Amino acid sequence: MRWACILLTRLALDGVQRGRDDADAPLVLVSGHVPRRLIRAVNAQARALGLRPGMSLTAAQTLVTDFAVAEYDEQQISHWQHFLAAWAYRYSSHVSLDYPHALLLEVESSLGLFGPWPRFEQRLREDLTGLGFQHRIVLAPNPAAARALTNVHDGLAVMDSLALREHIQRLPIQRSGLDAQSVATLSRMGLKQLGQILRLPRDTLARRFPAEVLAHLDRLLGVLPVALGSYQPADEFAARIEFNFEVDSHQALLFPIRRLLLDLQAFLAGRDCSVQRFELTLEHRDHEPTCLPIGLLSAERDAQQLFEVTRSRLEQLQLPEPVLAVRLRASDLPAFTPKPVSLLEERPPPVQPWDQLRERLRARLGDEAIHGLVAVADHRPECAWRRDTEGAGMPPVQLGKRPGWLLAESEPLNELMPEILAGPERIESGWWDGADRRRDYYVVRTRDGRLAWVWQAVDGQGPWMLHGWFA
Structure with a gap:
């Protein structure tokens, strides 16, 4: 080994x-009780000023104050x-x-x-x-x-x-x-x-x-073996940065928040997981802590993307008081799924990936402003999709050919006998929720050459009703 x-x-x-x-x-770390506080560690800038570990803080402040x-x-x-x-x-x-x-x-x-x-x-x-x-x-x-x-x-x-x-x-x-x-x-x-x-x-x-x-x-x-303990990673991430002064601007909070997110990225990489929701808490002196929940449409672990989303959310927040400390906690840690990349892709990547742009727009405009469409397990065309803001939908039902443009309400087709290309496809569903549908759907070509999706009642009575157009 x-x-x-x-x-x-x-x-x-x-x-x-x-x-x-x-x-x-220049920075020094001290320990002990007043008045006998001793310097335990110094950085290079403090050492250049003549400060050394073991020196009393009082003696150091006599030599240098800055x-x-x-x-x-x-x-x-x-x-x-x-x-x-x-x-x-x-x-x-x-x-x-x-x-x-x-x-x-x-x-x-x-x-x-x-x-x-x-x-x-x-x-x-x-x-x-x-x-x-x-x-x-x-x-x-x-x-x-x-x-x-x-x-x-x-x-x-x-x-x-x-x-x-x-x-x-x-x-x-x-x-x-x-x-x-x-x-x-x-x-x-x-x-x-x-x-x-x-x-x-x-x-x-x-x-x-x-x-x-x-x-x-x-x-x-190596003659005598060494038995070592084995580290087990924690189930959640929690970190806190305390300031030695009051922070009253969003801009001054960005550096410690970026550092916390870089730490989160390192933690996630170690556990081979990602994060979709985490909580940022801003601590104040006399006011209750300000909690800022951050949610993403999909799981991520890239610190830069997490930072862009957090910064956009933070800019919309009104601080009730100056901030004394910032804390980050993430307990929902789904498994990491790398994005698929084609070995044959030769086109240059976009200036900003779509996932990052989507999260930035969502953070700036609100959770409901950006949404997707997902399939719903329902045969009725009006009920077979819904808006989605979480990025998780049900698997679609295996259906026949569907138009790219579905009308909000069916309307009469102004042709008595269109050319039928496919059909009928019978849809009978919805009896349980009061929106029963009993229709025969057809793919037809109109006199001007367009492809339409139309239906008639199952008994063959009534006019042709237009429900959508094919591209």
């Missing part, structure tokens, strides 16, 4: 920064790790969260689908960069080795046990994953790399160190 380890090098910071539209502004401050939240770290596990689930059926700040993916069985490892790795990196998370990736024959090697490598791919042993031997003791006390003891003995430890007699190591040291070395070399 081959395992890929994705080490999320600054998960807490990326989780906060991706929700802010001022990505280039930087943003956010809370270092352990629960949010877990949230983002689970979010990325949902994203990674599209690439592997075995995703593990057993290591903090890291994802372990079994990729041996996925290479046949996503191509050789260099191409697969590039795809993972593009996705993670698009989602806004910095990372390091290493491929190794076992998960313990992959995790340890990400401490010192990025882009390393170890394909066999011989190469693995060479890389493990060069691994610094401080970065090997051993416990701190064992690392301190080994360092005092003058040992710097794992290769020096591996050359020592095992019985000597077993007497002087805890059993976990030898077990960890065996796991790194």
Whole structure:
């Protein structure tokens, strides 16, 4: 087996920064109680100002004042790790969260689908960069080795046990994953790399160190198997972005909403599903939350299309108060059905796909303004169709030839003996709802050459009645 380890090098910071539209502004994450609040993480802009992790917030504000401050939240770290596990689930059926700040993916069985490892790795990196998370990736024959090697490598791919042993031997003791006390003891003995430890007699190591040291070395070399838990994706998507200021315009809400929809797209891709209805909630300080339900005519998972529909709905909304947070929830997740594409299609695609145009018109003009026609299981021509705004209709009844233009009401045909081309087709139906129809329908040609659909009463009495025209 081959395992890929994705080490999320600054998960807490990326989780906060991706929700802010001022990505280039200096930002620090702090924890602790006032007045002893310590800086836990800084971005590159804050580091350029001289701010460092471990510095007190008071000392940092003495040096510099122009930087943003956010809370270092352990629960949010877990949230983002689970979010990325949902994203990674599209690439592997075995995703593990057993290591903090890291994802372990079994990729041996996925290479046949996503191509050789260099191409697969590039795809993972593009996705993670698009989602806004910095990372390091290493491929190794076992998960313990992959995790340890990400401490010192990025882009390393170890394909066999011989190469693995060479890389493990060069691994610094401080970065090997051993416990701190064992690392301190080994360092005092003058040992710097794992290769020096591996050359020592095992019985000597077993007497002087805890059993976990030898077990960890065996796991790194693949001698001892590693049992990892398997991530199970959630049944619904829920995410929330809280602002550190009040937002009172629709335009300022677009960036966080776009970010939420990109997260939704990654979640849907991981579960191989789509969404047709979801709910956007805007939270206020003193007013009840504003709920904005979003419905589409067909299931989608493209973030851009979801964003266009949501933006059109949001522009029609009157905000009762400034917004403090925005929340998105999607629980109706039908299976994803790719749109069929012809291999022989040579015509250039339209400027905007019809599905996107339909959803934009529906969002701007209202749900009832755009509709389709669907067949209904009824033989009576007047009742064989209905308006449809949900995109779901019943399968049509197998009927004879029907005209493209059906008149709203039948009217007398001004010809005594038209030329009959087909018929009669008898329709007797509707006795149960009071709209009984007992007619014989014919396809006829009029004297001016047009094709018409006409009927007479079943007893042959009465005039010819015109019901529709054929194109």
